[in-house]
Structure formats: C-alpha cells, structure tokens
Amino acid sequence: MTKLLYQTGFNNEHETEALPDSLPKGQFSPQKVNYQLxxxxxxxTAFTAPRxxxxxxxxxxxxxxxxxxxxxxxxxxxxxxxxxxxxxxxxxxxxxxxxxxxxxxxxxxxxxxxxxxxxxxxxxxxxxxxxxxxxxxxxxxxxxxxxxxxxxxxxxxxxxxxxxxxxxxxxxxxxxxxxxxxxxxxxxxxxxxxxxxxxxxxxxxxxxxxxxxxxxxxxxxxxxxxxxxxxxxxxxxxxxxxxxxxxxxxxxxxxxxxxxxxxxxxxxxxxxxRDFNVINSVSYDHPDPSIFTVLTSPSEHEGTANIDFVIFPPRWMVAENTFRPPYYHRNVMSEFMGLIEGTYDAKEEGFLPGGMSLHNCMTPHGPEAQVFNNASNASLTPQKYENTMAFMFESRFVIAPTEFALSTPLKQKDYLRCWDGLTKHFDGSK
The missing domain is CATH 2.60.120.10 (Jelly Rolls)
Structure with missing residues (x-):
C-alpha cells in the first residue's frame, strides 16, 4: 500500500489523521474526542469572512x-x-x-x-x-x-x-x-x-x-x-x-x-x-509581469494587489518584430526581485543567484545597456530561456529598505552603472 505523503489542492477542505478514527465524524467539537484528544x-480569517x-x-x-x-x-x-x-x-x-x-x-x-x-x-x-x-x-x-x-x-x-x-x-x-x-x-x-x-x-x-x-x-x-x-x-x-x-x-x-x-x-x-503553466506572447510585445503571477494577496482596490508573487521561469519566447526583454518603464507598483538560479534576461551581469534588487514606485528601470543593444539587433527566431528562475514581490506600497540593507557591504554601489551605455541614437532623418 502506497503511503500518502501529501494532501493536494489549493484551499480545498483537507482531512487527515495519524491514528485511526482520531478525526471526529459528523461534527467538529464533540463532547469527547477519541484517544482523549x-x-x-x-x-x-475572520469567522464571518465569505465562504x-x-x-x-x-x-x-x-x-x-x-x-x-x-x-x-x-x-x-x-x-x-x-x-x-x-x-x-x-x-x-x-x-x-x-x-x-x-x-x-x-x-x-x-x-x-x-x-x-x-x-x-x-x-x-x-x-x-x-x-x-x-x-x-x-x-x-x-x-x-x-x-x-x-x-x-x-x-x-x-x-x-x-x-x-x-x-x-x-x-x-x-x-x-x-x-x-x-x-x-x-x-x-x-x-x-x-x-x-x-x-x-x-x-x-x-x-x-x-x-x-x-x-x-x-x-x-x-x-x-x-x-x-x-x-x-x-x-x-x-x-x-x-x-x-x-x-x-x-x-x-x-x-x-x-x-x-x-x-x-x-x-x-x-x-x-516548475509546475507553473506559462502563458506568453506569440505575436509581439513583451507581456506584463502580471501574467506570471503565482499567488496574490488582494487589497481593497480591485486589480491592485497588496502583494503579487510573480516568477520568470524557463519558457519559450516566440514574439516577432518586437523588443523581447522587459521594456523600460516607470510604474505605480514597487518591485523587489530575487534570483533563484541562472541568469535573468534583463540583467545578464551582476544579478547573482541569491541576490536581490529593488525598483520602487515611479523609479525608472529596464534592461541594462548591453541587453538593450543585443536585443535590438537579435535575430527574431524562437528562443528558449532555460536554467533560469527569477521572481518578484510586487506591492502597491513603497518597499523601504532597512538600515541594514542600506549600509551593508552587500549593497552594490555601482548598480546604476549598468545603464551607462544608454547613449543617444537619435537620427533626425528617420
């Protein structure tokens, strides 16, 4: 007989007992529970939260x-x-x-x-x-x-x-x-x-x-x-x-x-x-990170999370005639990223497994200079991102670093330098 190791199913009603008949039948709090438990x-959650x-x-x-x-x-x-x-x-x-x-x-x-x-x-x-x-x-x-x-x-x-x-x-x-x-x-x-x-x-x-x-x-x-x-x-x-x-x-x-x-x-x-079923673009434009949300902690404002837990797992990139890495952006949500293994596609240097980054509300960010140059000139054939797993905690509130985080030698003093090569390419004839 195979021993049951886990119950499965998110938020389902589970029942499990380590001794036979230790789980009461028919009611939750009988006058006496078997084994004198x-x-x-x-x-x-609150007693009166919706079912x-x-x-x-x-x-x-x-x-x-x-x-x-x-x-x-x-x-x-x-x-x-x-x-x-x-x-x-x-x-x-x-x-x-x-x-x-x-x-x-x-x-x-x-x-x-x-x-x-x-x-x-x-x-x-x-x-x-x-x-x-x-x-x-x-x-x-x-x-x-x-x-x-x-x-x-x-x-x-x-x-x-x-x-x-x-x-x-x-x-x-x-x-x-x-x-x-x-x-x-x-x-x-x-x-x-x-x-x-x-x-x-x-x-x-x-x-x-x-x-x-x-x-x-x-x-x-x-x-x-x-x-x-x-x-x-x-x-x-x-x-x-x-x-x-x-x-x-x-x-x-x-x-x-x-x-x-x-x-x-x-x-x-x-x-x-690895069980996450990635949904991705097959036409053009890099999809918003919300499409990679595993878990969410909702707020009272519909569509604006207290926290979203988002991952960037191994996946195919098939989009055509487009800039495939994350686009440059400023947004109302604040983003804390970590890297479990491999390389994150928008930060190929300096973002190490076990490391982390913080881009707060309305602070501009996006691919480093070399990633931009490579992606702008890449052959747009199907590409598979393998051996990678990054994640993000995204929040509607500003994510404020602690005194430890601001003063530790682990903080990279030259992080901003990865965008130094973003020089002007303007050509007024086109």
Missing part, C-alpha cells in the same frame, strides 16, 4: 495550545517589522547574496530583514527577509502572529515540521505558512539560503485567470499540504513568537507538534515552481 480550531475566502482548520491534539508558560521578551535585532523609520531613497538598488554562515546558525539567527512597507498592526503591506541556516532549531518552535510567511528557497533542502505535519522543501519550490502556525526548520543536505515575504495583509490566494481560461498559471492540484503527524514528547521546549513587531519566548513541558488529526483549509502548503 482536545479539539482546537485554528482560524486565519470562498474563509480559512479555518480544526485540530485534534494531545494538549491545547494554551498549555504553556508566560511569554517573556527576547531579541532578534536583525528582524524588522513595518512601519519602520529609515528614510527610503528612490534610487535603484541591488544586493549580492547573503553569505552562508561559518558557525552554527539556526533559522531565526540567520534571518535578516531587507525591506518592509505598510503596517503589520493594520494588516497591510509586507516585509522582505533573507535567511541562512546550517543547523536545526532543536527543541525550539516559532510562530509569527504578524503575518503569513512565503518562503522562496534558493539553496539547499529543509525539513519543516509544523503543527499540521511535515513538509520537505527544496530550492525551486515555495512554502507558505499561515499566520500563527508553529513550525521548526532543519537543513537536510547542507546550508540553506532563501527569501521570505512576510505578508501582513489578506492571505495569499490564486489569481483569477480571466480570458486565459481554466488551465493557465498555477493549478490547484499542484499545491501540496502535509498529512497529520505528531510526537508525544514531554521534554522541555522553547516557543518563540513574533507579535506586533517584537519577539517573545515561552516555555513548554512538551512538544508543540502534537496534532493527531486535522480538517480544514488553513494549513501550510508547498508548490513546485
């Missing part, structure tokens, strides 16, 4: 989550929550990758904030972090009350233990952990590095397809959720919480990963970016 509901956007799960666990000690303040001084007061210049910016740790560093110790916007307490905006780690978190668990976490691994594979089960996540995949869910991260095959979008706003969902129809973009069946797994462990554990921009620690006399069964649609999930 406790019923606990986890809600990541299509309402997210909640029932968990059946050895102890309720309140079986814990009081929280006490602790500090992780490289992690910043919006709003923050560092002035934000309108310059284009780019950073080299964060170095891998040379001493034992767990996930929270290796996490640093690059930029943020909005206001976590108002449930609007986001923060962008990068993380590195080379050891596990031991008897430590973490949850974030300020927002859900979208992980974009760039290097290595990690095991993520959550209240809802285990997920193994590698570079080329993404992981989303809803606001408030406890988890711990352990590197599997060496050091790990990646990016995190901390979403203060509406939970991520799949974008509407519109005229594209039923099968383009990311498909629901390709999203994977953990099956129930628990440990009956009565050793001391540390529970770290990020709440309203500050960190707190509480002690437990047991493992927090004690959910024997669960049912619902609010749970961690992962997705392989």
């Amino acid at each position: 406790y019923a606990e509901q986890f809600s990541s 299509a956007s309402n997210r909640r799960s029932w968990t059946y666990r050895l102890r309720p989550s309140i079986a814990m000690g009081d929280f006490q303040p602790i500090s992780f001084d490289k992690i910043v929550t919006a709003p923050h007061s560092t002035p934000c210049p309108p310059n284009v910016m780019r950073w080299n990758p964060l170095p891998l740790p040379t001493t034992d560093t767990h996930f929270l110790e290796g996490m640093v904030t690059i930029a943020a916007n909005g206001d976590a307490q108002q449930h609007a905006g986001m923060a962008v972090h990068v993380y590195t780690a080379n050891v596990g978190m031991g008897n430590m668990a973490f949850y974030n009350a300020d927002g859900e976490l979208l992980f974009v691994p760039q290097l290595g594979t990690m095991e993520v233990v959550t209240e809802f089960g285990k997920l193994q996540v590698a570079a080329g995949e993404i992981l989303v952990i809803p606001r408030g869910i406890k988890f711990a991260i352990t590197p599997i095959d060496g050091p790990i590095r990646g990016y995190i979008c901390e979403n203060y706003g509406t939970p991520f969902t799949l974008p509407e397809r519109g005229p594209v129809g039923a099968n383009g973009y990311a498909n629901q069946r390709d999203f994977k959720y953990p099956v129930a797994w628990f440990e009956d462990n009565e050793s001391a554990h540390r529970l770290i919480c990020k709440f309203s921009g500050h960190f707190y620690e509480a002690t437990l006399d047991h493992s927090p990963f004690d959910v024997v069964a669960w049912v619902g649609n609010s749970a961690p999930y992962k997705y392989a970016l």
Whole structure:
C-alpha cells in the first residue's frame, strides 16, 4: 500500500489523521474526542469572512495550545517589522547574496530583514527577509502572529515540521505558512539560503485567470499540504513568537507538534515552481509581469494587489518584430526581485543567484545597456530561456529598505552603472 505523503489542492477542505478514527465524524467539537484528544480550531480569517475566502482548520491534539508558560521578551535585532523609520531613497538598488554562515546558525539567527512597507498592526503591506541556516532549531518552535510567511528557497533542502505535519522543501519550490502556525526548520543536505515575504495583509490566494481560461498559471492540484503527524514528547521546549513587531519566548513541558488529526483549509502548503503553466506572447510585445503571477494577496482596490508573487521561469519566447526583454518603464507598483538560479534576461551581469534588487514606485528601470543593444539587433527566431528562475514581490506600497540593507557591504554601489551605455541614437532623418 502506497503511503500518502501529501494532501493536494489549493484551499480545498483537507482531512487527515495519524491514528485511526482520531478525526471526529459528523461534527467538529464533540463532547469527547477519541484517544482523549482536545479539539482546537485554528482560524486565519475572520469567522464571518465569505465562504470562498474563509480559512479555518480544526485540530485534534494531545494538549491545547494554551498549555504553556508566560511569554517573556527576547531579541532578534536583525528582524524588522513595518512601519519602520529609515528614510527610503528612490534610487535603484541591488544586493549580492547573503553569505552562508561559518558557525552554527539556526533559522531565526540567520534571518535578516531587507525591506518592509505598510503596517503589520493594520494588516497591510509586507516585509522582505533573507535567511541562512546550517543547523536545526532543536527543541525550539516559532510562530509569527504578524503575518503569513512565503518562503522562496534558493539553496539547499529543509525539513519543516509544523503543527499540521511535515513538509520537505527544496530550492525551486515555495512554502507558505499561515499566520500563527508553529513550525521548526532543519537543513537536510547542507546550508540553506532563501527569501521570505512576510505578508501582513489578506492571505495569499490564486489569481483569477480571466480570458486565459481554466488551465493557465498555477493549478490547484499542484499545491501540496502535509498529512497529520505528531510526537508525544514531554521534554522541555522553547516557543518563540513574533507579535506586533517584537519577539517573545515561552516555555513548554512538551512538544508543540502534537496534532493527531486535522480538517480544514488553513494549513501550510508547498508548490513546485516548475509546475507553473506559462502563458506568453506569440505575436509581439513583451507581456506584463502580471501574467506570471503565482499567488496574490488582494487589497481593497480591485486589480491592485497588496502583494503579487510573480516568477520568470524557463519558457519559450516566440514574439516577432518586437523588443523581447522587459521594456523600460516607470510604474505605480514597487518591485523587489530575487534570483533563484541562472541568469535573468534583463540583467545578464551582476544579478547573482541569491541576490536581490529593488525598483520602487515611479523609479525608472529596464534592461541594462548591453541587453538593450543585443536585443535590438537579435535575430527574431524562437528562443528558449532555460536554467533560469527569477521572481518578484510586487506591492502597491513603497518597499523601504532597512538600515541594514542600506549600509551593508552587500549593497552594490555601482548598480546604476549598468545603464551607462544608454547613449543617444537619435537620427533626425528617420
């Protein structure tokens, strides 16, 4: 018999149990649950949110989550929550990758904030972090009350233990952990590095397809959720919480990963970016990046996202009689880019895997000078972009770099120079 590893389907109602009949039948909170478990509901939207956007799960666990000690303040001084007061210049910016740790560093110790916007307490905006780690978190668990976490691994594979089960996540995949869910991260095959979008706003969902129809973009069946797994462990554990921009620690006399069964649609999930079905131009003009949206966090303004998560994966470029790379542009949305592997087609030099760039609202940007010259004179035969994966966090709010991001030696001082060759070619006779 094949062992079920994952539940599939985005935002579907899942049910899973680690022990037979540990999941109640017919009601969520019976007077007594089999195995003398406790019923606990986890809600990541308001109780009265519309059915299509309402997210909640029932968990059946050895102890309720309140079986814990009081929280006490602790500090992780490289992690910043919006709003923050560092002035934000309108310059284009780019950073080299964060170095891998040379001493034992767990996930929270290796996490640093690059930029943020909005206001976590108002449930609007986001923060962008990068993380590195080379050891596990031991008897430590973490949850974030300020927002859900979208992980974009760039290097290595990690095991993520959550209240809802285990997920193994590698570079080329993404992981989303809803606001408030406890988890711990352990590197599997060496050091790990990646990016995190901390979403203060509406939970991520799949974008509407519109005229594209039923099968383009990311498909629901390709999203994977953990099956129930628990440990009956009565050793001391540390529970770290990020709440309203500050960190707190509480002690437990047991493992927090004690959910024997669960049912619902609010749970961690992962997705392989290679499964994205690219829709692209076959006539002329470079398509807007919105056509590559994997997940979106909507705002109250229709068509204007709190955050869009966009990827630029391997794909064919077939457009004729046109300039194929991204065109020069200024726009109202702010763009934070990262590179998972390979080369991004608009930035062939200096944009490294693990690196990142920031082009804020109305700051002009586009292909570097050499890319422009090459693309303007290229033979317009079908071309396949291979061995590449870039992504973008796009937001309606200005993405303000932190003091660390503005002062770190990783910030490239000469990024603007890549456009130096954009000289005038004007010919008044044509």
